[in-house]
Amino acid sequence: xxxxxxxxxxxxxxxxxxxxxxxxxxxxxxxxxxxxxxxxxxxxxxxxxxxxxxxxxxxxxxxxxxxxxxxxxxxxxxxxxxxxxxxxxxxxxxxxxxxxxxxxxxxxxxxxxxxxxxxxxxxxxxxxxxxxxxxxxxxxxxxxxxxxxxxxxxxxxxxxxxxxxxxxxxxxxxxxxxxxxxxxxxxxxxxxxxxxxxxxxxxxxxxxxxxxxxxxxxxxxxxxxxxxxxxxxxxxxxxxxxxxxxxxxxxxxxxxxxxxxxxxxxxxxxxxxxxxxxxxxxxxxxxxxxxxxxx
Numbered sequence: 044x045x046x047x048x049x050x051x052x053x054x055x056x057x058x059x060x061x062x063x064x065x066x067x068x069x070x071x072x073x074x075x076x077x078x079x080x081x082x083x084x085x086x087x088x089x090x091x092x093x094x095x096x097x098x099x100x101x102x103x104x105x106x107x108x109x110x111x112x113x114x115x116x117x118x119x120x121x122x123x124x125x126x127x128x129x130x131x132x133x134x135x136x137x138x139x140x141x142x143x144x145x146x147x148x149x150x151x152x153x154x155x156x157x158x159x160x161x162x163x164x165x166x167x168x169x170x171x172x173x174x175x176x177x178x179x180x181x182x183x184x185x186x187x188x189x190x191x192x193x194x195x196x197x198x199x200x201x202x203x204x205x206x207x208x209x210x211x212x213x214x215x216x217x218x219x220x221x222x223x224x225x226x227x228x229x230x231x232x233x234x235x236x237x238x239x240x241x242x243x244x245x246x247x248x249x250x251x252x253x254x255x256x257x258x259x260x261x262x263x264x265x266x267x268x269x270x271x272x273x274x275x276x277x278x279x280x281x282x283x284x285x286x287x288x289x290x291x292x293x294x295x296x297x298x299x300x301x302x303x304x305x306x307x308x309x310x311x312x313x314x315x316x317x318x319x320x321x322x323x324x325x326x327x328x329x330x331x332x333x334x335x336x337x338x
Contacts, residue, residue, distance in 0.1 A: 052302045053079060053318065054114075054212075054239070057309050058087040059097035065309065069101075072311035077109055079318075082302075085143050085179070085212075088116035099133065106138050114179060115139050118147025119166035123159050127166065131173040141177040142170055144208070164199075167206040180204075182211040182238055184225035188259045193225065197232055209236055212304045215243035217262055217287075219294050240295055243306040244288040244313040245270070246280060284313070292318070 055076055060066035073084065084105065088098050098115060105113040115134055119127060134142070146163045160166055163180060170176050180203045183196050190196045200211060216222050222240050229238055245251050248270035252262055266287060273280045292303060305314040 050301050051296075052082045054082045054084065054302075054304045055314055056085045056087065056304065056306050057101075059101050060309065069309045072307060072309055072314075073105070073109060073111065075311040076307075076314060077111055081111060083112045083114045083141055085114040085116060085304075088118050088145075088147075095130070099130075099137075102134070102139055103137050112141060113139065114141035114143050114177075116143040116145060117166065117170075118145045119160035119163070119169075120147040120158060124169055127160065127169045128173055131170050131176070135174045135176070141179065143179045143181075143212070144170060144203075145181055164202050164206055167203060167208060171207050177210075178203075178206075178208045179210040179212060180208040182213045182225070182229075183259070184213050184216050184222045185259050185261060188257070193228060197229055197234070200229070201232060201234055204234060204236055210239065211236060212239045213241045214258060214260060215241045215306055216260060217266055217291070219291060219298070221261070222295070223298060237302055239302045239304045240300060241304050241306060242288060242291060244284045246277075246284055246308070246313065248280075249274070281312075288313075 057069060057073070060069050076084075086098050086101050086105070088095065102113045102115045105111055117127070117130065122130075131142070144163050144166045146161075146166070160169070167178055167180075170178065180200070182200055183190070183193075186193050187196050190199070203211075213222060213225075226238055243251070245266075248262075248267060252267065255262055269283050269287070270280060273283065295303070305318075307314045
């Protein structure tokens with residue numbers, strides 16, 4: 044393990060691979076990140092549970108093959124209470140103690156009044172009845188697309204905490220001021236759990252811009268301008284992404300932020316882009332040299 048400063052913590056998100064090549068990339072990434080001794084790695088759960096079995100199998104393999112603690116994403120919309128009970132019980136039996144509890148996308152062809160589980164709060168209630176899972180939830184610095192305002196978002200976050208959530212990971216953002224302003228509002232509501240910034244290194248600006256719109260996430264014009272003319276130049280895009288992610292982490296660290304969650308897209312090199320921004324103050328000179336070799 045790399046000897047990192049104990050007050051700085053990192054975690055990473057992965058998704059279940061769809062084929063053998065993607066699985067090979069994922070395991071290489073996990074092995075490259077394992078020496079950092081991350082708090083956990085989370086494994087996503089597709090819309091309407093369409094990756095349920097693959098998520099479960101990957102989480103079990105992480106427990107069996109690595110020293111990393113996994114956190115399994117779980118969504119509830121479209122599932123029955125009995126289904127969630129069964130999934131949670133199986134996770135606990137397989138050694139999973141940490142769940143990222145999410146509502147999930149509402150199915151367009153199902154009426155809300157027939158859903159047994161409509162919100163993440165419903166899911167947390169079920170999970171806590173099954174066993175004493177560690178619960179991580181989501182937070183939205185720029186407001187959830189379906190919320191009226193940030194205040195409503197924060198009130199709902201507090202409900203999730205009151206039910207047992209002990210950590211929140213934010214939607215990715217690219218303006219640190221947005222996150223810091225949100226964090227300030229959260230703390231004024233006497234919410235004390237970690238609100239971990241979600242960091243997304245950009246490799247394809249056009250694609251990121253497209254899905255950011257649906258998530259109510261703003262990409263500043265200055266950032267978009269840095270990728271102009273680079274559509275057919277992936278190596279330069281990677282260098283630009285490295286600079287942006289590294290600076291974002293460095294500036295957040297200056298504000299006293301000591302936990303970071305990276306949306307890796309199953310690629311270790313993308314996570315290292317941001318980690319490099321924390322530099323020698325976090326890894327030490329020897330660790331930083333090793334880190335730069337991983338990019």
